[in-house]
Amino acid sequence: MKKNVLIIGAGGVAHVAAHKAAMNNDVLGDICIASRTQSKCDEIIESIQRKGHLKDPSKKLYSRQIDALDIPATVELIRETNSEIVINLGQAFLNMSILEACLETGVAYIDTAIHEDPDKVCENPPWYANYEWKRKDRCAEKGVTAILGAGFDPGVVNAYCALAVKRYFDKIETIDIIDVNAGSHGRYFATNFDPEINFREFIKVWTWIDRQWKEYPTHTVKRVYDLPVVGPSPIYLNGHDELHSLSQNIDAESIRFWMGFGDHYINVFTVLRTLGFLEHLPVKLADGQEVVPLKVVKALFPDPKTLAPNYTGKTCIGNFVKGIKDGKPRELLIYQVSDHKAAYEEVESQGISYTAGVPPVAAAMLIADGTWDTKTMVNVEELDPEPFIAILDRIGLPTEFKEIEPGSAESFDGTVRDLETEIAESTATVTVSAANPMIAVAPKPR
Structure with missing residues (x-):
């Protein structure tokens, strides 16, 4: 003890x-x-x-x-x-x-x-x-x-993988971890946790496919998936912490991580990165002073804690697992939904x-x-x-389960196709107004 x-x-x-x-x-x-x-x-x-x-x-x-x-x-x-x-x-x-x-x-x-x-x-x-x-x-x-x-990810999603092995599958083929925040904080742009760590996380994509590591450009493999509560959401293949241990500890053909990003986030991130503002190493100014561009960006962004009072909407994070149980194909979504407003009411935090x-x-x-x-x-x-x-069920993060008919419209296919096709279908377009930058949160009608 x-x-x-x-x-x-x-x-x-x-x-x-x-x-x-x-x-x-x-x-x-x-x-x-x-x-x-x-x-x-x-x-x-x-x-x-x-x-x-x-x-x-x-x-x-x-x-x-x-x-x-x-x-x-x-x-x-x-x-x-x-x-x-x-x-x-x-x-x-x-x-x-x-x-x-x-x-x-x-x-x-x-x-x-x-x-x-x-x-x-x-x-x-x-x-x-x-x-x-x-x-x-x-x-x-x-x-x-x-x-x-x-x-949570890493963490709870790792436990969901272990639970799938222990209770729900005799053989696991693929695991797709999906993380979507469908909330709104009302700011032009802000990250939900430390901006420096947030941006460093999305510089490169390492993923576990066919029992080997594969690298892809950031934000180039996109899907739209209809998750419980948050609804159809654009999600992108990303690297993430949990893949680095799950690939060693869970017997599966592929384990991938997908995160939800709106077009506005993609636009701002891409501009910052292209202009060099997400550089994590020091650069020298004309007066000889050295600064780290990413740390300057962090200093300019809102503290994630300040987003909490006005945050609305929900998050949904879960594992879409495909495999075999009792000789038959099985697909299962193990997930958790949290509410930003409820989180603030309980502990004065965002979701x-x-x-x-x-x-x-x-x-x-x-x-x-x-x-x-x-x-x-x-x-x-x-x-x-x-x-x-x-x-977790008892102290605020209850887990839910959804059986999916294999191969149905509710199934999730995380297979990565040729890169040319993926890039063509991942392009983000946003509307930006110089007079009212908040218009940038609304993508153009397609």
């Missing part, structure tokens, strides 16, 4: 996780929220108190300042707070520093995204092998539980942060009670998915 949680990070996802941890502090114990900027942690605590979410008032809820790249300082903080579970919700650049601190102190580690090197983007697969998995043997030697990618922030707390609860206290490093799909999904 483990108790006392240290949450590192104070962004939108940490905000949700802190609320959910406080709502379950009878299981998790004391909660410390730590970040480079302590005032942001205090704002989260004020939100928790405002909503009355501290279930057991005898348990502590407090903040600390930390530079999580400073391993000795993080070690000291873990010891000072008597934390036995660390939930890393800071930028992905921090992962290895925080994991090292957990290895030194022997405490459990949870994160929600793959590690990133500031000087590299979309690294060659399997990306986990470049950083996290190199420390797997040390976790086992020290008996340290490290659960990687325990957000994207909500879907990412709830799962690591469920994982922490399973470590706390021993169910997932693996004493080694694992990705979510290597664990029993049912206890995880059961907690």
Whole structure:
């Protein structure tokens, strides 16, 4: 049994996780929220108190300042707070520093995204092998539980893959993970989580097809799929964290990731990228000063947390699985729907942060009670998915299932055709008005 949680990070996802941890502090114990900027942690605590979410008032809820790249300082903080579970919700650049601190102190580690090197983007697969998995043997030697990618995607979708293997299929042929946000935040343009991480994610597409890695240009393979609740949505083949572990741990011919993008997003992204504003390495100005264009873009964009009050609409994230059960073809959509307004009413957050922030707390609860206290490093799909999904059902992310008639109009075909055909059918067209730029959110009639 483990108790006392240290949450590192104070962004939108940490905000949700802190609320959910406080709502379950009878299981998790004391909660410390730590970040480079302590005032942001205090704002989260004020939100928790405002909503009355501290279930057991005898348990502590407090903040600390930390530079999580400073391993000795993080070690000291873990010891000072008597934390036995660390939930890393800071930028992905921090992962290895925080994991090292957990290895030194022997405490459990949870994160929600793959590690990133500031000087590299979309690294060659399997990306986990470049950083996290190199420390797997040390976790086992020290008996340290490290659960990687325990957000929604990666995270819950990994558990859906494991559930498909365990309960619904004798043989899996393909898995298509589909993530659509059909909400509206009312801004001309904004990203739903850290803009720097968001844009770095879409520079290159690595996908797992026919049991091998294949690379495609960004936003060139497009489908329109009618998902539950959110309806017909344009989705694009993308690379994503979970593919890098699922390709190793799930026996399937192809595992692909698709994300919903409107024409307006494609337009803005393409312009920024073409002009060099998404460059992640420094450029030198005429006066000799160096700046990172992507960091400038991030500074100009709205903080994703500020989108929450006026956000409306829903998200739908799920796995479309095809395979064989009892000798017959089977197709199943395992999915989850969240509502932006409901997320704000509950925890003063928007739905994207909500879907990412709830799962690591469920994982922490399973470590706390021993169910997932693996004493080694694992990705979510290597664990029993049912206890995880059961907690998610109870604390805010209920899972739904939809049987699909194989080969019917509701079936999803993620087969990638020749690139010339795919590019021709993926072209985005938007209407832009200099007088009223908000008109750009409406695509031209086709």
